[in-house]
Amino acid sequence: MGRVFDWLDEKFKIKAPHKRFLQRRLPPGINYFYCLGGAAFTSYLLLFISGLLLSLYYVPSEMEAYESIVRIQNEVHLGWLIRSIHKWSATFLIVFILSHTLRVFISRAYKSPKELNWIVGCLTLVGAFASGFTGYLLPWDQKAYWATTVGTSMASTIPLAGRHLMYIIRGGMDVGGATLIRFYSFHVLWLPITMAALLWAHFHMIKRLGIKGRL
Amino acid sequence: MTRRGFLTGTVKAVIAAVITGVGAVAAYFMYPAGMRARQPVYCECMEEEALPKKGVKRAEYRFEIKGRQMTASVYIVRHDGGLYALSPVCSHLGCIVNYNRHKNEFICPCHGGKYDEGGNVIAGPPPAPLSRLPLKVEQGRVYIGVMLPQTAAAA
Numbered sequence: 001m002g003r004v005f006d007w008l009d010e011k012f013k014i015k016a017p018h019k020r021f022l023q024r025r026l027p028p029g030i031n032y033f034y035c036l037g038g039a040a041f042t043s044y045l046l047l048f049i050s051g052l053l054l055s056l057y058y059v060p061s062e063m064e065a066y067e068s069i070v071r072i073q074n075e076v077h078l079g080w081l082i083r084s085i086h087k088w089s090a091t092f093l094i095v096f097i098l099s100h101t102l103r104v105f106i107s108r109a110y111k112s113p114k115e116l117n118w119i120v121g122c123l124t125l126v127g128a129f130a131s132g133f134t135g136y137l138l139p140w141d142q143k144a145y146w147a148t149t150v151g152t153s154m155a156s157t158i159p160l161a162g163r164h165l166m167y168i169i170r171g172g173m174d175v176g177g178a179t180l181i182r183f184y185s186f187h188v189l190w191l192p193i194t195m196a197a198l199l200w201a202h203f204h205m206i207k208r209l210g211i212k213g214r215l
Numbered sequence: 216m217t218r219r220g221f222l223t224g225t226v227k228a229v230i231a232a233v234i235t236g237v238g239a240v241a242a243y244f245m246y247p248a249g250m251r252a253r254q255p256v257y258c259e260c261m262e263e264e265a266l267p268k269k270g271v272k273r274a275e276y277r278f279e280i281k282g283r284q285m286t287a288s289v290y291i292v293r294h295d296g297g298l299y300a301l302s303p304v305c306s307h308l309g310c311i312v313n314y315n316r317h318k319n320e321f322i323c324p325c326h327g328g329k330y331d332e333g334g335n336v337i338a339g340p341p342p343a344p345l346s347r348l349p350l351k352v353e354q355g356r357v358y359i360g361v362m363l364p365q366t367a368a369a370a
Binding site: 049053056075076077078079081082 | 237240241243244245246248249
């Protein structure tokens with residue numbers, strides 16, 4: 001294991017620049033509330049892996065979406081487990097991000113030079129909300145349908161452009177097959193990629209600027 | 216053992232265990248559910264009176280895949296006192312063999328594989344004899360058992 005890693009590191013040279021970061025002393029005054037961000041990232045990883053697995057069986061089609069969910073739940077080996085992990089990780093992701101935000105706010109870690117990290121974190125929160133909202137439609141049952149109908153109709157209350165914005169989100173006048181495919185694409189491609197980029201930026205700035213930053 | 220060495224080892228072991236566990240669950244999740252050994256589907260291929268008294272007779276049977284009618288052929292052979300059905304699929308590369316009445320042989324048009332009335336290889340590349348299909352006679356009708364995809368049914 002170590003030898004394989006050393007051989008790879010000879011090529012990638014990734015160990016040396018991280019050594020200082022991984023073996024640094026933590027600043028005084030750190031407590032377990034500083035783990036909330038890591039817990040949120042763990043939820044993200046769990047969502048990523050369980051989502052990859054679910055995508056093997058889910059069919060994003062008007063006619064088959066609900067049936068494929070029923071199949072995952074009742075027939076696929078451990079399908080109920082993977083789907084539950086996905087569902088609960090999504091809930092915990094929101095809980096952890098919000099409590100992490102609260103911790104950052106209380107410890108005033110959003111101050112310069114880490115103000116951009118706060119902004120990136122907020123964008124990640126928006127991405128998490130968007131993932132939750134688009135993922136909620138995918139089971140394609142009554143609850144999903146009407147939640148999305150109500151949710152997307154909120155966009156139409158924006159003055160002037162609102163109605164057209166709603167049509168863009170729905171991919172039509174009403175929530176339908178086009179909306180399902182659109183939300184599926186956002187849920188499994190656009191949002192995970194965007195969030196991965198945002199999280200990379202988030203972690204890169206922590207490495208460069210430190211956990212607490214200069215107060 | 217140093218304190219740091221112990222912690223590093225523990226963390227590595229936990230990571231390895233997690234990766235193994237996730238991999239095992241993922242592999243089990245991906246393995247298709249509801250897999251059962253294929254059972255032969257019995258398709259009617261001729262009347263009992265039409266059975267050959269001696270030698271080889273070509274018969275056709277019909278089945279349905281997703282509502283689409285399909286027809287396939289089978290050779291019914293009475294030879295040396297035995298009655299059996301031979302699949303016309305060549306054991307070499309799966310071409311459909313033809314029966315040659317004059318030579319009394321099954322000849323594959325693709326690579327010249329030859330089989331006798333019993334389906335045994337006489338010449339050419341086939342690695343195995345023609346496969347025998349289960350055959351049964353019920354109420355004056357002859358049925359042969361074929362391994363069809365799960366979505367198929369006898370018609």
